[in-house]
Amino acid sequence: MDMNVEQEQEQAVELAYRLTKADMAEALRARDRHTAAGRRRLWVFRGVGTLLLLLGVPALFASSPSTDKPAFFVAAGVLLWVVSLYGHWLTARAFGGLLAKAGDTRTTVDDSGFQVANQASTTRMGWAVHPTYAETAGSFVLLSEGKGAVAIMVLPKRGAQDPAEVDRLRAILDRNLKRL
CATH class of the missing domain: 1.10.287 (Helix Hairpins)
Structure with a gap:
């Protein structure tokens, strides 16, 4: 059993970033493109x-x-x-004021879900919160399942420490979410 926990820890991807208005605009554009x-x-x-x-x-x-x-x-x-x-x-x-208040963000993603920590809060969420995702040139955009996909989680690729982590993150998302 310890071996599975270790493998899960190895599979975890950590992103460190500060969400920008450009990130949000890209995510909103992706949401409109990928939802009815x-x-x-x-x-x-x-x-x-x-x-x-x-x-x-x-x-x-x-x-x-x-x-x-x-x-x-x-x-x-x-x-x-x-x-x-x-x-x-x-x-x-x-969203500018909210993004500024959030400040630097650290997100850890693994097969059980993701944890987001910033200046304002630390939150742990399972995959059911955002069951679908879309990939853009600069980020992964996790979307809620409602008609308008109102809830959005933006994971900027620039937050990864190296390009291999972006591929690992994509693999985790593909295992747990539906790609749009």
Whole structure:
């Protein structure tokens, strides 16, 4: 039995990082790309934004615009497109204060789950909390199972001490979670 505990300890991967707004923006973008709710939200924002632009722009340039409605349609259409393209950055920026309070973070991942320790708290979670994950160029994004995948855990790859640990982390995640 001690041999299994030792192997599990050897399999554990420790990441040390400070989560940034860019990390959060990348995670939110991955969530929208890999969840039905995220894809639907983008489709609706872009579709309605385009429709409003198609209604507003021609009316705006008509010889005698009768009301301010065309300007409202154009402004609303542009706003929806901006939110669909840059909403991740805007939301990540809103997390700025929380990220600063968390400070340096140390996350240990093994086959039983993960432990996250930062300035504010230390938390141990099992895999059931985040049953799916997506991999981006810079991180692993663990997602909750709800329709909107509201809960997100971001594990930046730069937190690993060497590239081999990123591969070990990917192997642990593949054994315990569903990859999106």
